[in-house]
Amino acid sequence: MTPGEEIRLSIDGMGGDEGPEMVLPGLAVALVRCPNLKFDVFGDEATLVRRLADLPEVKAVTTVHPTTVSIPMDAKPSQALRMGRRDSSMWRALDAVKSGTSQACVSAGNTGALMAMAKFCLRPMPGVERPALAAIWPTVRGECIVLDVGATIGVETKSIVSNAVLGAAMARAVFGIPSPTVGLLNIGVEEVKGLEEVREAGQILRERNATDMRYTGFVEGDDIGRGLVDVVVTEGFSGNIALKTAEGTARQLAEYLRMSIGRTLRSRIGYLLMKPAFARLRDKMDPRKINGAVFLGLNGLTIKSHGGTDAEGFASAVELAHDMVRHGLLTQIRRDVATLKDEPELADAR
Amino acid sequence: MTPGEEIRLSIDGMGGDEGPEMVLPGLAVALVRCPNLKFDVFGDEATLVRRLADLPEVKAVTTVHPTTVSIPMDAKPSQALRMGRRDSSMWRALDAVKSGTSQACVSAGNTGALMAMAKFCLRPMPGVERPALAAIWPTVRGECIVLDVGATIGVETKSIVSNAVLGAAMARAVFGIPSPTVGLLNIGVEEVKGLEEVREAGQILRERNATDMRYTGFVEGDDIGRGLVDVVVTEGFSGNIALKTAEGTARQLAEYLRMSIGRTLRSRIGYLLMKPAFARLRDKMDPRKINGAVFLGLNGLTIKSHGGTDAEGFASAVELAHDMVRHGLLTQIRRDVATLKDEPELADAR
Numbered sequence: 057m058t059p060g061e062e063i064r065l066s067i068d069g070m071g072g073d074e075g076p077e078m079v080l081p082g083l084a085v086a087l088v089r090c091p092n093l094k095f096d097v098f099g100d101e102a103t104l105v106r107r108l109a110d111l112p113e114v115k116a117v118t119t120v121h122p123t124t125v126s127i128p129m130d131a132k133p134s135q136a137l138r139m140g141r142r143d144s145s146m147w148r149a150l151d152a153v154k155s156g157t158s159q160a161c162v163s164a165g166n167t168g169a170l171m172a173m174a175k176f177c178l179r180p181m182p183g184v185e186r187p188a189l190a191a192i193w194p195t196v197r198g199e200c201i202v203l204d205v206g207a208t209i210g211v212e213t214k215s216i217v218s219n220a221v222l223g224a225a226m227a228r229a230v231f232g233i234p235s236p237t238v239g240l241l242n243i244g245v246e247e248v249k250g251l252e253e254v255r256e257a258g259q260i261l262r263e264r265n266a267t268d269m270r271y272t273g274f275v276e277g278d279d280i281g282r283g284l285v286d287v288v289v290t291e292g293f294s295g296n297i298a299l300k301t302a303e304g305t306a307r308q309l310a311e312y313l314r315m316s317i318g319r320t321l322r323s324r325i326g327y328l329l330m331k332p333a334f335a336r337l338r339d340k341m342d343p344r345k346i347n348g349a350v351f352l353g354l355n356g357l358t359i360k361s362h363g364g365t366d367a368e369g370f371a372s373a374v375e376l377a378h379d380m381v382r383h384g385l386l387t388q389i390r391r392d393v394a395t396l397k398d399e400p401e402l403a404d405a406r
Numbered sequence: 407m408t409p410g411e412e413i414r415l416s417i418d419g420m421g422g423d424e425g426p427e428m429v430l431p432g433l434a435v436a437l438v439r440c441p442n443l444k445f446d447v448f449g450d451e452a453t454l455v456r457r458l459a460d461l462p463e464v465k466a467v468t469t470v471h472p473t474t475v476s477i478p479m480d481a482k483p484s485q486a487l488r489m490g491r492r493d494s495s496m497w498r499a500l501d502a503v504k505s506g507t508s509q510a511c512v513s514a515g516n517t518g519a520l521m522a523m524a525k526f527c528l529r530p531m532p533g534v535e536r537p538a539l540a541a542i543w544p545t546v547r548g549e550c551i552v553l554d555v556g557a558t559i560g561v562e563t564k565s566i567v568s569n570a571v572l573g574a575a576m577a578r579a580v581f582g583i584p585s586p587t588v589g590l591l592n593i594g595v596e597e598v599k600g601l602e603e604v605r606e607a608g609q610i611l612r613e614r615n616a617t618d619m620r621y622t623g624f625v626e627g628d629d630i631g632r633g634l635v636d637v638v639v640t641e642g643f644s645g646n647i648a649l650k651t652a653e654g655t656a657r658q659l660a661e662y663l664r665m666s667i668g669r670t671l672r673s674r675i676g677y678l679l680m681k682p683a684f685a686r687l688r689d690k691m692d693p694r695k696i697n698g699a700v701f702l703g704l705n706g707l708t709i710k711s712h713g714g715t716d717a718e719g720f721a722s723a724v725e726l727a728h729d730m731v732r733h734g735l736l737t738q739i740r741r742d743v744a745t746l747k748d749e750p751e752l753a754d755a756r
Contacts, residue, residue, distance in 0.1 A: 196661045206593055209601060243556055243646040251559060251643060277650025281658035293601060294644035296593040298651040300627025305655040308631035311546045312690050313663075316683040323683040329676030333666040340662050 062092050063381050065160050065374065066152035069099025070126035070145040072164030072363050072370070076100070079164065080107045082370025083114045089371075090378045096152050098123050098145040123148050127173075129166045129363055136169030137176060146170060150177040153356035160357035160377040162348075164370060167206060167360060174351050174358045181389070183396045184353035186212070188219045189292070189360060190226055191299055191349040192376070194340065195283030201226050202241075202280060202288045205349055206296030216240065216257035216289060217264075218396055222352040223287035224269035225392040229383040235268060236286035239275035241294065250274065254291070268392065310338070348373030350380060353393070357386055412442050413731050415510050415724065416502035419449025420476035420495040422514030422713050422720070426450070429514065430457045432720025433464045439721075440728045446502050448473050448495040473498050479516045479713055486519030487526060496520060500527040503706040510707035510727040512698075514720060517556060517710060524701055524708045531739070533746045534703035536562070538569045539642070539710060540576055541649055541699040542726070544690060545633030551577050552591075552630060552638045555699055556646030566590065566607035566639060567614075568746055572702040573637035574619035575742040579733040583636055585618060589625035591640035591648065600624065604641070618742065660688070698723030700730060703743070707736055 067083065069076050076099060087093055094117045097104055101122035108115040125144040127136045140147050146165050152158040154177055163170050171187070180187055190203035203223050204215075220238050227236035240258050242250040254274075261271040272285055277298055280288050290298065317327045327334070347369035351358040357380055361373035380386075417433065419426050426449060437443055444467045447454055451472035458465040475494040477486045490497050496515050502508040504527055513520050521537070530537055540553035553573050554565075570588050577586035590608050592600040604624075611621040622635055627648055630638050640648065667677045677684070697719035701708040707730055711723035730736075 194658075196658050209593075241647060243559075243643060243650075277647045277652075278654030278657065280651060281654040290647075293593060294647045297591060297627045297640075297644045298647050300593075301630060301648040301651050302627075302655045304628030304631040305652045306659060307628065308544075308546050309656060309659045312687055316687040317680070320683070323680045326676040326679030326681075326683070330667070330673045330680065331676075333670070333673040333676070337662055337666040 060092055062094055063090070063378055064094045064096065064158050065162055065377050065381075066096045066098065066149040066158035067374075068146045068149040068161070068163035068165055069097040069104055070123075070165070071170075072361065072365065073129060075126070076103050076107050078365070078367055078370055080104070080111055080114060081367035082374060083118070084111050085367055085371035086374035086378070087113060087117065090375055093117065093374070093378060095119070096121060096149070096158055098148040098152075099126070100145075121148060127165050127169050131166060131169050133168040133172035136166070137172050140169070140173065141176070147173055147177060150174055150356070150358065153358070154178055159381045160359060162359045162361060162370075162374050162377050164361040164363050164365060164373070166363060170358065170360055171351065174354055174356075178354040178356040178358070180353055181355055181393050183393045184218055184222070186215045186218075187351050187353035188215070188222055189349045190223060190352050192230070192346060193280055193288070193299075193302070194346055195281050197283030199231070200280065200283060200286055200288060201230070202290065202295060202299065203352065204290060204292040204295050205299045206292055209293055211251060211253040211291035211293075213253045213256040213260070216253060216291065217260050218353070218393075220257070220261055220269065220271070220287065220289045221392050221396055222389060223289055225389040226350065226352060226385060227286045228268070229385040229388040230379065231286060233286055235270050237270045237272050237284075238287040238289060239272050239279065239285040241280075241288050241290035241298065242274040242276065251291075257289075266395075346372065348376035350376065350385075352389060357381065410442055412444055413440070413728055414444045414446065414508050415512055415727050415731075416446045416448065416499040416508035417724075418496045418499040418511070418513035418515055419447040419454055420473075420515070421520075422711065422715065423479060425476070426453050426457050428715070428717055428720055430454070430461055430464060431717035432724060433468070434461050435717055435721035436724035436728070437463060437467065440725055443467065443724070443728060445469070446471060446499070446508055448498040448502075449476070450495075471498060477515050477519050481516060481519050483518040483522035486516070487522050490519070490523065491526070494523075497523055497527065500524055500706070500708065503708070504528055509731045510709060512709045512711060512720075512724050512727050514711040514713050514715060514723070516713060520708065520710055521701065524704055524706075528704040528706040528708070530703055531705055531743050533743045534568055534572070536565045536568075537701050537703035538565070538572055539699045540573060540702050542580070542696060543630055543638070543649075543652070544696055545631050547633030549581070550630065550633060550636055550638060551580070552640065552645060552649065553702065554640060554642040554645050555649045556642050559643055561601060561603040561641035561643075563603045563606040563610065566603060566641065567610050568703070568743075570607070570611055570619065570621070570637065570639045571742050571746055572739060573639055575739040576700065576702060576735060577636045578618070579735040579738040580729065581636060585620050586636035587620045587622050587634075588637040588639060589622050589629065589635040591630075591638050591644065592624040592626065601641075607639075616745075696722065698726035700726065700735075702739060707731065
């Protein structure tokens, strides 16, 4: 795909704490940086049309598709499926990917509901039992991919191995590294430590000896930000907790920085001189800039934005969708997952 | 206990990546801030005596106890018990707590080995099945206690509930709050989410309705640094990953800050003016300042320092031991754990 070619995304217009009030301005921000985007927005027609009137540049590239059901942010996945299959803004946005009219779906709706619907609508690729949610994590050396960050509860050796394959495929597509390094998140680097499933997955990955990734062993929580590996694989519970904790720590330190600056005249003058440096730092520390996680292992691309984000944050998720499409992520993953099916070690693993 | 009263600590002189070369200078640093400390140091006599010759102020308050075995940093817990029971520096330091000659033990040795030995030597209090490792975590509002951060693998409802009680007791002792707020770390605030054991523990804590703590429900990773609750309870795997991830993120942001500053003459001048503010910030961000985690639920106090720390970090762990003794943590915990035994809900829980 050439950089300027049109990319069509389907958008869940009702997702997120603020719904269309956040989503549509988010599209406006994304459009400035990615002018080749076109949108199919699903949601309450009256609200969408009214809000689009103030955003002529978005309106010009958007088709509004009226829907009658919105999935509440606190709905259980089973509830969401019952109430929202076929008619909800979330489902219709996913269905546009399935039918091929859109190349990726973006939703700020509730994670569990989106996962359940995406799985039901797009179906896992053959060889993938559980799709995973992958986040792009800033490191001191650039970026790495961390998965699974929250779509699944409970660990299985098979899923950890398949997540390693999915993550490596994403790293190849997004970072352009032919053989990305992959580590398993654990509580210690010694082989004796950690959950049995993580240890077993490590064993399989080591013996797999694949050419399309380099498995480097266990990594610890503090190795993620260090950029020790291109892909960090973790089970969904602790992965989600790691992601949220890192975001919280970044916000906490930004707050410390703000408090340190405010105290004296001297440091306020210093601050004025350092303002451009701080702007760069703030940019790096802004959790909205890394908003957006990708569901991997489904027959279609779905990007999940934080529910509580603002327009700037939603725009990051939309741009991530744009980048994934441009890099041909789905093709890359499809090719790699095909190799998974034929591996005998995996058939025996739990 | 009055602030100036003598406090006697037993020190594993051989623990940590650098052993006595880091431990003894660490005692020197701690002694400056806590001049009422006395030490029993266990380890290789020749090395300890040689190193103490350069540290006369430490030598004056230290008794050296020769031991012949050091537990390697990569020993499995079972291995450590086999090779080190009775004769190792780690065991002897713990045993001094058991026999009452020391009021708390500090070791920078390997976590799993220390946990196994501490459990074997000091024994869990009646009503506690699994002791927990508790860390003091800096927040934007002060500090909170997070446990379990890595001593145990696998979750049990009972342990999560007992950790809530242990953590609340520590918060009362250390922060002086009569009824500390307690939250369970989970992947979402809605009651429907997360591991079954975490949900079940939440149910029990809610129904328990204790006066010595206020259970507030689930918290997420980003709520820790926000200081939302006084005590964050988590199972050992994701707790350890959260702790390490936060430390890594702090180091990462310090590195970003350093990179932002170095770029232009203007920002370098600004930096000089802001130096005192930065010194305060660095102080808050320094992971060594929060080094030291406490084993809770044993018949004796044990403080674990990072293995890879330096003298400054080890001193933090020693000062933490000092503070725990001074606040009468053990008495506080003993009283609270006694209430746990009589609760019928816990007998039925897994």
